[in-house]
Amino acid sequence: MKCLVGVLLLLLANTASAIYCRVDGGPWQNMTDNRYMDVNVFVRASPVNGRIELDGYRIECKYPPGVGGGPNDRFYLWTSDNSLTPGGVLFGHQTGLRIGGNHLDYPVGPNMTVAQMTGDGGIKVLDTYMYVNTTRVPGKYVDIKAGNRLGIMWFRLDNTLQLPSHLVSFWIYAINDFYFQPSTCTINDNAPIDVDFGPVDALNLDASPGATSVKRVVSLRYSCPDFGINTPITITLKGARSSFWSSVLATSNDDLGVGLLRNGSVVPPESLYTSNIYNSAGVDDVIFALVRRSGSLPAAGPFSGSATLIMGLP
Incomplete structure (x- = not known):
């Protein structure tokens, strides 16, 4: 028992x-x-x-x-x-x-x-x-x-x-x-960057970001809240790649893509370029270029796409 x-x-x-x-x-x-x-x-x-x-x-x-x-x-x-x-x-x-x-x-x-x-x-x-x-x-x-x-x-x-x-x-x-990004340093004060290409004639588009005539220049301003920061930085492009060329961003129109150019070179999605901050500030002018799939005539109508730029250290 x-x-x-x-x-x-x-x-x-x-x-x-x-x-x-x-x-x-x-x-x-x-x-x-x-x-x-x-x-x-x-x-x-x-x-x-x-x-x-x-x-x-x-x-x-x-x-x-x-x-x-x-x-x-x-x-x-x-x-x-x-x-x-x-x-x-x-x-x-x-x-x-x-x-x-x-x-x-x-x-x-x-x-x-x-x-x-x-x-x-x-x-x-x-x-x-x-x-x-x-x-x-x-x-x-x-x-x-x-x-x-x-x-x-x-x-x-x-x-x-x-x-x-x-x-x-x-x-x-x-x-x-x-x-x-766990840093409080910002690009353009963390405000959205709207790249509006306006009305586009598909015949003016090229398959290369460098050759296409439809481009927009955007100034990127880098800033950190503390004074006296001097350092190299990286700017990484995060976004979906186009189905017809991995070096440009995808859009809602499968025959259109957007390339990012900095100093004449293409910055593909998931890659980066280097820049600098002097006394807690810096600036770059980059180009967003609208391209088409080679041999295509993109359908008319509105389109959109999105990506993110992230500041970091080398």
């Missing part, structure tokens, strides 16, 4: 330590049986008070009723000895965790409350997100690809039932391509 009671107590102890978590309203996962969870998120970056919050996900956890303990029992998630392991894509950047209203720079130390769960099955949102500190000088931009691991959050699961504590972890992966 004593042996039977011992088995029963062991079963209760195993089930009583269970908490369940889910991401973005997905299926619940037992975080005691599987002590890690893959968090596949659509990455977005929200600039807030000198930081860029990577807050494109929602993690919820609960302690289900009926698995042991009672309504007055509590389960806690605490930060561990180092609760953040940044992913390689964020190497070299100043990262941290926002827990509630507290911002904890890397390395994130122990004993900060992340969530408290009761035995009544109430759902708690882990108001915990990674962030990247912004800098006031040029820096490397962050280029995230789908499948990249952004980081791992490690938490200690504890309780009021005198059960052993253990670590659980959330492995955060991107499901989209995304890039952002």
